[in-house]
Amino acid sequence: MDHSSEIEIIYDKQGNPHEVIDFNDDDEGSKLGFWFFLFTELMLFGGMFLVFTFYFYRYTDNFLEASATLNIVLGGINTFILLISTYFMGMGLINFKNGEVSKAKVKIVLTIVFSIIFLTVKYFEWMAEIHHGIYPDSEILNAKEHGIILFFGLYFTMTGLHGVHIIIGIALMVWVILLMNRGTITTKKYVIFENVALYWDLVHMVWVFLFPLFYITGLGR
Amino acid sequence: MTHKSFYDETHTVFGHHENKILQWIFSIDHKRIAILYMVVMFAFFAVALLVALTMRIELFFPGEQVLSPDQFNQAFTLHGVIMVFLFIIPGIPAIFGNFLLPIMIGAKDVSFPRLNLFSWWLFLLGAIIALSSLFVGNGFADTGWTFYAPYSTNTETNVIAALTAAYILGMASILTGINFVVTIHRLRAPGMGFFKMPLFVWGLYSTAWIQVLATPVIGITLILVIIEKTIGIGIFDPAKGGDPILYEHLFWIYSHPAVYLMILPAFGVVSEIVPTFCRRTIFGYRSIAISSAMISIIGYLVWGHHLFSSGMSEWAKVTFSFLTFFVSIPTGIKFFDWIATMYKGSIVMKTPMLWVVGTIVTFAIGGLTGVVLATLGITTHLHDTYYVVAHFHYAMFGGVVFMMFAAFHYWYPKFVGRMYDETKAKIAFWMIFIGFNVLWFPMFIAGILGMPRRYFDYLPEFTIYHQISGVGAVLTLSGIAYMAYVLIKGLKNGEIASANPWNATTLEWQIDSPPPLENFRNTPYIDFEPYDYKDGVPVHNLYDEIHKGR
Numbered sequence: 001m002d003h004s005s006e007i008e009i010i011y012d013k014q015g016n017p018h019e020v021i022d023f024n025d026d027d028e029g030s031k032l033g034f035w036f037f038l039f040t041e042l043m044l045f046g047g048m049f050l051v052f053t054f055y056f057y058r059y060t061d062n063f064l065e066a067s068a069t070l071n072i073v074l075g076g077i078n079t080f081i082l083l084i085s086t087y088f089m090g091m092g093l094i095n096f097k098n099g100e101v102s103k104a105k106v107k108i109v110l111t112i113v114f115s116i117i118f119l120t121v122k123y124f125e126w127m128a129e130i131h132h133g134i135y136p137d138s139e140i141l142n143a144k145e146h147g148i149i150l151f152f153g154l155y156f157t158m159t160g161l162h163g164v165h166i167i168i169g170i171a172l173m174v175w176v177i178l179l180m181n182r183g184t185i186t187t188k189k190y191v192i193f194e195n196v197a198l199y200w201d202l203v204h205m206v207w208v209f210l211f212p213l214f215y216i217t218g219l220g221r
Numbered sequence: 222m223t224h225k226s227f228y229d230e231t232h233t234v235f236g237h238h239e240n241k242i243l244q245w246i247f248s249i250d251h252k253r254i255a256i257l258y259m260v261v262m263f264a265f266f267a268v269a270l271l272v273a274l275t276m277r278i279e280l281f282f283p284g285e286q287v288l289s290p291d292q293f294n295q296a297f298t299l300h301g302v303i304m305v306f307l308f309i310i311p312g313i314p315a316i317f318g319n320f321l322l323p324i325m326i327g328a329k330d331v332s333f334p335r336l337n338l339f340s341w342w343l344f345l346l347g348a349i350i351a352l353s354s355l356f357v358g359n360g361f362a363d364t365g366w367t368f369y370a371p372y373s374t375n376t377e378t379n380v381i382a383a384l385t386a387a388y389i390l391g392m393a394s395i396l397t398g399i400n401f402v403v404t405i406h407r408l409r410a411p412g413m414g415f416f417k418m419p420l421f422v423w424g425l426y427s428t429a430w431i432q433v434l435a436t437p438v439i440g441i442t443l444i445l446v447i448i449e450k451t452i453g454i455g456i457f458d459p460a461k462g463g464d465p466i467l468y469e470h471l472f473w474i475y476s477h478p479a480v481y482l483m484i485l486p487a488f489g490v491v492s493e494i495v496p497t498f499c500r501r502t503i504f505g506y507r508s509i510a511i512s513s514a515m516i517s518i519i520g521y522l523v524w525g526h527h528l529f530s531s532g533m534s535e536w537a538k539v540t541f542s543f544l545t546f547f548v549s550i551p552t553g554i555k556f557f558d559w560i561a562t563m564y565k566g567s568i569v570m571k572t573p574m575l576w577v578v579g580t581i582v583t584f585a586i587g588g589l590t591g592v593v594l595a596t597l598g599i600t601t602h603l604h605d606t607y608y609v610v611a612h613f614h615y616a617m618f619g620g621v622v623f624m625m626f627a628a629f630h631y632w633y634p635k636f637v638g639r640m641y642d643e644t645k646a647k648i649a650f651w652m653i654f655i656g657f658n659v660l661w662f663p664m665f666i667a668g669i670l671g672m673p674r675r676y677f678d679y680l681p682e683f684t685i686y687h688q689i690s691g692v693g694a695v696l697t698l699s700g701i702a703y704m705a706y707v708l709i710k711g712l713k714n715g716e717i718a719s720a721n722p723w724n725a726t727t728l729e730w731q732i733d734s735p736p737p738l739e740n741f742r743n744t745p746y747i748d749f750e751p752y753d754y755k756d757g758v759p760v761h762n763l764y765d766e767i768h769k770g771r
Contacts, residue, residue, distance in 0.1 A: 011746065012748060020744045021407055026408075029407040036403065039434060040395050040399075040437040047441035142461065157454055
C-alpha cells in the first residue's frame with residue numbers, strides 16, 4: 001500500500017484544523033495494541049500462577065520440600081543472566097534512538113547470546129531432573145506424595161511455557177536485526193523494536209516471579 | 222449504482238491479484254473481511270442446526286432412533302462447539318463489528334487491517350481443525366462443549382483436536398479484540414468523544430475488553446488439559462492430587478464473561494435499531510453506554526454460579542449468587558431505557574424493529590430464568606435439567622441470535638445496496654418466533670419435572686414435551702430457511718437502496734450503500750450526539766460534506 005504521507009486535515013465549524021490519524025501509519029496505535037497484547041500474556045501466565053497458588057496452599061509442606069531439591073544456584077545464575085540480557089535490550093533501544101545503529105545491533109546480539117546461555121542452563125537443569133527420573137508421569141515421580149507430583153508438573157509446565165517465550169523472543173530479535181538491515185526499522189520509525197523490547201521486559205518479569213516461587217520458597221529446608 | 226463500492230475494488234495484503242477469489246481471501250478491507258467471516262460462520266451455523274435437528278429427531282420417541290448413545294454425546298458436543306466458538310462468540314463482532322465499527326466512528330479502516338485478515342485466517346484454521354477431527358480416529362469429542370476434566374482427559378475421542386481448535390479460535394478472538402480497542406481509541410473522527418460514539422460501538426468496546434482479558438485464561442486452561450492428556454502432569458487428575466473442580470473454575474472464569482461477550486454487541490444492535498424506528502433520541506444514552514462497561518466488569522465475578530452443585534463453600538455460594546443477581550441490574554437498565562425510548566414514540570414496525578420487540582420478550586424470559594437459576598435453593602433442583610437448556614437457548618438464541626437477525630435486516634441495505642422484501646421477512650419472523658417458543662418453552666416444564674439435560678433417552682412421561690419441541694424445531698428451521706431465502710433473493714431482485722433508507726442518524730448511513738473502499742471521501746468533524754432527531758427527522762445530514770469533490 002503506497003499511501004503517500006500527506007496528512008488529512010479537517011476543520012470544525014469554528015475553522016480550527018484537526019488532523020485525521022492515518023490508520024496505515026500510527027505508531028502510537030501500534031504501541032497501544034502491543035500493550036493490550038501484553039495484558040493477554042499477563043492473563044495467560046496469571047492463570048498458571050493461580051493454579052500454582054491454589055496447590056501451594058493445599059500442599060504447602062510438599063511444595064516447600066520439593067522446592068528445596070531444585071538447584072537454587074543455577075536458578076539464581078539464570079536470573080542474573082536474564083536481567084543482564086534485559087539491560088542490553090534497554091541499552092540497545094537507547095542507542096538506537098540516539099542514532100547509533102551498529103551499537104544497537106551489537107546490544108541485540110548480546111541479548112540473544114545471554115538468552116541462549118539462559119536456555120542452556122535451563123536445559124542442564126531439566127536434564128538433571130530427568131536423569132533422576134523426575135519428569136511428568138514418570139514412575140519415580142508418581143510414587144511420590146501428591147504435592148510433589150504437582151510441584152514438578154507445574155515446574156515443567158511453567159518454566160517450559162516461559163522457555164517457549166524466550167525462544168519466540170530470540171526469533172523476534174533476529175527479525176528486528178533483519179528489518180534494520182532492510183531499512184524497515186529506522187531511527188525515525190522503530191515501533192517494532194520498541195514492542196520487542198517491551199515483550200522482552202514481560203519475559204524477564206515473568207521469570208522474576210517464577211524464580212522465588214519455585215526456587216526460594218524451599219530455602220533452608 | 223453510480224459509485225464504485227468495496228465490491229468493485231479492494232486492498233490486498235500481497236499486492237494485486239487478477240483472480241477474484243484471491244482478491245477476497247487476501248483482502249485487508251474491513252468490509253470484505255466481515256463478509257468472509259459471514260460466509261464461514263453461516264456454513265457452520267447450518268451444520269450445527271442440522272446436528273440439532275438430528276438430536277431432536279432422536280428424542281422424538283424414547284429409546285434409540287437414529288443415533289447411538291455415543292453418537293448422541295458427540296452430536297451435542299459438536300452442536301455446542303460450533304454454535305459457541307464458531308458462531309455466537311465471533312458472530313456480531315466479527316461480522317457487524319468489522320463492517321461497521323470503522324464506519325460508525327468515521328475511520329477508513331481498523332487500526333491493524335492485516336492483523337484483521339490474519340484473525341480470519343486463524344478462524345478458518347480453527348474451524349477446519351474442529352471439523353476434520355470428525356473424520357479421524359474415534360471421531361469428535363464427546364465431552365460437551367465445556368470439556369470438563371477428568372472426563373476430557375480420559376476419553377478416547379479427539380478432544381485434543383477440539384481443544385486446539387478452540388485455542389486457535391480464541392487467539393483469533395483476542396486479536397480482533399485488540400484491534401477493536403485500539404481502533405476505538407485511536408481512529409475516532411476528530412471531535413468524536415467517547416460519549417458521542419454510537420452505542421453499538423460502546424457494546425463492541427466492552428466486548429473487546431472481555432476478549433482481551435478473559436480469553437487468555439481459557440487459552441491456558443485448554444493448554445493445561447492438552448498437557449495433562451499428553452504428558453500427564455496431574456493438575457486435573459485426582460489420582461495425582463489434582464483437582465478437577467479447579468478446571469471448572471478456570472473454565473468458567475473465561476466462559477461466563479464469554480456469555481456477556483456474546484450479548485453486549487447484541488445489546489448494541491438494539492440500541493441502534495430502537496431510536497431509528499422510534500424516530501427519536503435514545504433515552505438514557507449514558508446509562509446504556511456505562512451499563513455495557515458495568516456488565517463486562519461484574520460479569521467477571523459471577524463464574525462461580527456454574528459450580529453451585531460442584532462443591533463450594535457456603536460463603537462463596539452466597540457471594541456468587543448475590544453478584545449474579547447484581548449483574549442483572551445493568552441489563553435491566555438497558556431494557557427500561559429501550560422501552561422508555563419506545564414509549565409514546567411513533568414506532569415504525571419494520572422487520573428489524575419487529576425482531577427487536579420479539580427479542581425483548583424472549584430475552585426477558587431468558588434473563589429472568591437466569592435469576593431463578595442463580596437462587597441457591599432452587600438451583601439444586603434445576604441444575605443440569607432441561608430448565609437450564611431452555612434458559613440458555615432463550616438467552617442465546619432468543620437474545621443474541623434474534624438480535625443478530627435484527628442486525629441482518631437493519632444493515633442489509635448497507636451491506637448489499639438493495640432492500641429485502643418486507644412482507645416476506647415479517648412472515649419469516651413470525652415463523653421463527655412462534656417455532657422458537659414452541660421448541661423451548663416446553664423444556665422449562667420438562668426441566669422442572671426432572672428431565673436431565675444431555676440424555677439420549679428419557680422416561681415415557683416426558684414424551685409429550687419432546688414431541689412438542691420437535692415440532693417447534695421443524696418450524697424454527699423452516700423459518701430460518703425461509704428467512705435465508707428472502708435475504709438471498711433480495712440480493713438480485715430487491716429495490717436499490719438509498720444511502721439512508723431508514724432515516725437513521727449514525728455515520729454509516731451518511732455514506733453510499735454499499736460503502737466505497739476506505740468509506741469516507743472526506744472525514745467528517747463530529748461535534749454532535751449520535752441520535753439527534755428533531756420532529757422525527759435526523760438533524761445532521763453529512764452526505765454532501767463527506768462526498769464533496771468526488
